[in-house]
Amino acid sequence: MITVHHLEDSRSQRVLWLLEELNTEYEIHYYERDPETRLAPPELKDVHPLGKSPVIVDGDRTIAESAVIVEYLARTYGNGEWAPTIDDPGYWNFNYWLHYAEASLMPPLLLKLVFSRLREPPVPFLIRPISSKIADQVDNTFTDPQIETHFSWVNEYLTDHEWFSGEAIGAADIQMSFPLEAARSRTVRQGQYPQVDAWLKRIHARPAYRRALEAGGEYAYGPNLDD
Template identity: 55%
Template sequence: MIVVHHLNHSRSQRVLWALEELQVPYEIRRYERDRESMLAPPELRQVHPLGKSPVITDGALTLAESGAILEYLVDRHGPARLAPPPGTPERVQYTYWMHYAEGSLMPPLLLKLVFDQIEKAKMPFIARPFARAIAHKVKSAFVLPQIKRHLDYLEAHLADRDWFAGRDFSAADIQMSFPLEAAAARGGLNASRPRLMAFLERIHARPAYQRALAQGGPFEIVG
């Protein structure tokens, strides 16, 4: 049986959602973030050397990285349900969004999180104005414009479709969910981009998404 090594408030929520969509039996082993640092506990390094989540075990296989896990699950348990047919334009789009989510969209969102933390961090009084000025400059000159460019791009992409890879819901939408939820939590995604907000409403309404929340527990974007 597939075992999901589930870290609270993390990307592993996507894995639970995919398994619920595929109706594949699985087991959850739970790990809690450190309340001060919000980092994963050292016990996860016993599962995978990087000590990160998500990670699954399936027999002798140990597999990390959200995109790799989703592709493995879809290929093994339901390619006709959560992926467009090979050789189609939709399959090319599917592959693109599976990689875009973490490769292009998440980095500026993570940078914003880092520099937000720098602005709020405790530090010697004499260093505080310099650190905050640098953080503000990087955010205003690079990070925020990058996030805006991505959100504008995604809003335009959904102008004539409900789902990222074509007419039908796919694992690409599951993969895209985390960065868009992060953007809504801390990246400026709001009602000014109604198509993206409608996408979030659609995925949150899916029964499998709701079942995954019930299995995984409370879910908030923290990193």
């Protein structure tokens, strides 16, 4: 049986979703974030040296990194339906979105989150006006323009494509879910990119997605964004 080391409000939620789509048996080892730092607990280092989630254990394999986990599960348990073979005409497009999610889309979102913390405690009150100006400058000159560029591109792509993986939903869609959900919760307004909104509604309506929410517990970036 596959074991998912699942951290609350994290990338590991999409691993649970994929496993539900694949109808593959699994068990969850659940971890809560540190309430002050919001980081993963040290116990995760007993599973993998980096102490990050997601991590899965399948037999004698321990696998980290979301894209690797998603592709491994899709190719191992997907019966050829969730990831194209290398000779498939859509392989490279699929591969692009599988890696774009974390390599290109997520960094400016993460940078915006990090700098947003310069505007709030524990930054000392007297220093906060200065640190806030630094955060504003980074957002105005780099982060916000980058996010707009990326989301305009994703929205344009979804204008002509229902799924990132090809003609049907696949592993690349699973991988793209977290950055798009995270952005909608913090950065991108509803209605700002209508094709992204429509894609999110499609994935949130899937029965397997709903089952994964029930299995994984409270998830800050889920379907409540569509309300």
